[in-house]
Amino acid sequence: xxxxxxxxxxxxxxxxxxxxxxxxxxxxxxxxxxxxxxxxxxxxxxxxxxxxxxxxxxxxxxxxxxxxxxxxxxxxxxxxxxxxxxxxxxxxxxxxxxxxxxxxxxxxxxxxxxxxxxxxxxxxxxxxxxxxxxxxxxxxxxxxxxxxxxxxxxxxxxxxxxxxxxxxxxxxxxxxxxxxxxxxxxxxxxxxxxxxxxxxxxxxxxxxxxxxxxxxxxxxxxxxxxxxxxxxxxxxxxxxxxxxxxxxxxxxxxxxxxxxxxxxxxxxxxxx
Amino acid sequence: xxxxxxxxxxxxxxxxxxxxxxxxxxxxxxxxxxxxxxxxxxxxxxxxxxxxxxxxxxxxxxxxxxxxxxxxxxxxxxxxxxxxxxxxxxxxxxxxxxxxxxxxxxxxxxxxxxxxxxxxxxxxxxxxxxxxxxxxxxxxxxxxxxxxxxxxxxxxxxxxxxxxxxxxxxxxxxxxxxxxxxxxxxxxxxxxxxxxxxxxxxxxxxxxxxxxxxxxxxxxxxxxxxxxxxxxxxxxxxxxxxxxxxxxxxxxxxxxxxxxxxxxxxxxxxxxxxxxxxxxxxxxxxxxxxxxxxxxxxxxxxxxxxxxxxxxxxxxxxxxxxx
Numbered sequence: 175x176x177x178x179x180x181x182x183x184x185x186x187x188x189x190x191x192x193x194x195x196x197x198x199x200x201x202x203x204x205x206x207x208x209x210x211x212x213x214x215x216x217x218x219x220x221x222x223x224x225x226x227x228x229x230x231x232x233x234x235x236x237x238x239x240x241x242x243x244x245x246x247x248x249x250x251x252x253x254x255x256x257x258x259x260x261x262x263x264x265x266x267x268x269x270x271x272x273x274x275x276x277x278x279x280x281x282x283x284x285x286x287x288x289x290x291x292x293x294x295x296x297x298x299x300x301x302x303x304x305x306x307x308x309x310x311x312x313x314x315x316x317x318x319x320x321x322x323x324x325x326x327x328x329x330x331x332x333x334x335x336x337x338x339x340x341x342x343x344x345x346x347x348x349x350x351x352x353x354x355x356x357x358x359x360x361x362x363x364x365x366x367x368x369x370x371x372x373x374x375x376x377x378x379x380x381x382x383x384x385x386x387x388x389x390x391x392x393x394x395x396x397x398x399x400x401x402x403x404x405x406x407x408x409x410x411x412x413x414x415x416x417x418x419x420x421x422x423x424x425x426x427x428x429x430x431x432x433x434x435x436x437x438x439x440x441x442x443x444x445x446x
Numbered sequence: 447x448x449x450x451x452x453x454x455x456x457x458x459x460x461x462x463x464x465x466x467x468x469x470x471x472x473x474x475x476x477x478x479x480x481x482x483x484x485x486x487x488x489x490x491x492x493x494x495x496x497x498x499x500x501x502x503x504x505x506x507x508x509x510x511x512x513x514x515x516x517x518x519x520x521x522x523x524x525x526x527x528x529x530x531x532x533x534x535x536x537x538x539x540x541x542x543x544x545x546x547x548x549x550x551x552x553x554x555x556x557x558x559x560x561x562x563x564x565x566x567x568x569x570x571x572x573x574x575x576x577x578x579x580x581x582x583x584x585x586x587x588x589x590x591x592x593x594x595x596x597x598x599x600x601x602x603x604x605x606x607x608x609x610x611x612x613x614x615x616x617x618x619x620x621x622x623x624x625x626x627x628x629x630x631x632x633x634x635x636x637x638x639x640x641x642x643x644x645x646x647x648x649x650x651x652x653x654x655x656x657x658x659x660x661x662x663x664x665x666x667x668x669x670x671x672x673x674x675x676x677x678x679x680x681x682x683x684x685x686x687x688x689x690x691x692x693x694x695x696x697x698x699x700x701x702x703x704x705x706x707x708x709x710x711x712x713x714x715x716x717x718x719x720x721x722x723x724x725x726x727x728x729x730x731x732x733x734x735x736x737x738x739x740x741x742x743x744x745x746x747x748x749x750x751x752x753x754x755x756x757x758x759x760x761x762x763x764x765x766x767x768x769x
Binding site for chain 1: 481502508515517518523525552
């Protein structure tokens, strides 16, 4: 599913509209800030990078994607919808009772969801295991794990980071949504996140810094062959709430409810 | 691996950990997609020969139990049968939430193996004891919890676990010189308790090393004229409710015995089931007290906590006299 840069940008725009639609329709709070910040990352992954077959979601050679920052589902479900893993009916069931699509991913391969997440600091270890197993089986697929910068507070992330480079898992890519805000506020005030890229370098990852909303840069950084002896960390500088002026860098929108007037305003900005 | 008197006695001498390592080594010949993992306790888990014989199937993640479980789950998701071991408190509690997310919630086919559970770490102290692990693991939906009675049953469990499609917590109690309950082969099925002797006055329901001590206690009590049964409840979850229902109607006193806290383990599991039954005998729950005491050698610890056959028999006699 290769798309041009313009097509990916259009995809990202549609994804932002989907985010607003289901956030408004669910009639409750949702993780808007961290969903908006990963839209371009997800658009590039699902629009151009990941080798997937929605008609055969269990295809053994598919690339694996793990949303380790599980609260980022608002950026994830629209990508799966647009990629064709499920239709509008399932998509619109977001946060309805008994839905398969709730506020954190629930493993459901038929819907293209590889793992259950929600508790932070788990996805990278799982990714290390998937990558080790892929290499052991001599499979060529790659494993992409999306983490939050706040999530990197979790010590387990660094246990996993150490083992990935130790085992020289070149088929593993960690993407960090570096939006510099977390639940309680500015990340550097909560737990110093300065030098995050240097930390990944120190853990012997091939570390690339990109503008996380720049499709061209993301395309270049995420097009990993999987053949090198080093895992790749893509540190994506992002803006939390990207695309909606009143949400951008405003942590009130970490988890908040979209009222009708906010929805209308946000929609007009996203579609303009 | 043949279970016969020669092997059973040899394994008993080697102890639980070494037997686990032997079983894994033997399993490798039968299980093509086996992966064995450790968090820097491979040698302590008896895995040195496996490590050198099958380096491509062995993963050591270093001293990082959370990562151990997460990586194990990732490997298992790709169709491998993964055994991951560490000392009991580290794998069950340091990595508890990893077990919950990966093995419980996602059902990853990982066998989490607790080495040296119970009091067997002796002088290493409470930091290394596994006294709450069964309680913690049992509370997580989807986890099967098995506590083998002796080294022969460790072998049985390892092979059964490899065939069993689902997450499992295997709790190894007993040190070197772990007395044998079984000298000859027998039918072992996960979730199916084994009745070792029958009795109408008192029936022991035990797991792990306490199966052997319960047999010793039963022998003492039988000499005093009591009719005493012993059931090896090697699977703590799911509990064999069928055999318990039979016991409720055929014995005057039920005694659960475990090398685990009296809170949350086998005794609790039996009591929970019994609570919903109309007519059932009283239950004496024998296990470890709810505190961190001073520590010493393994045998000293078992004696201190009244977990040797003679002390168990005395306690049962006192209870019987009140019935």
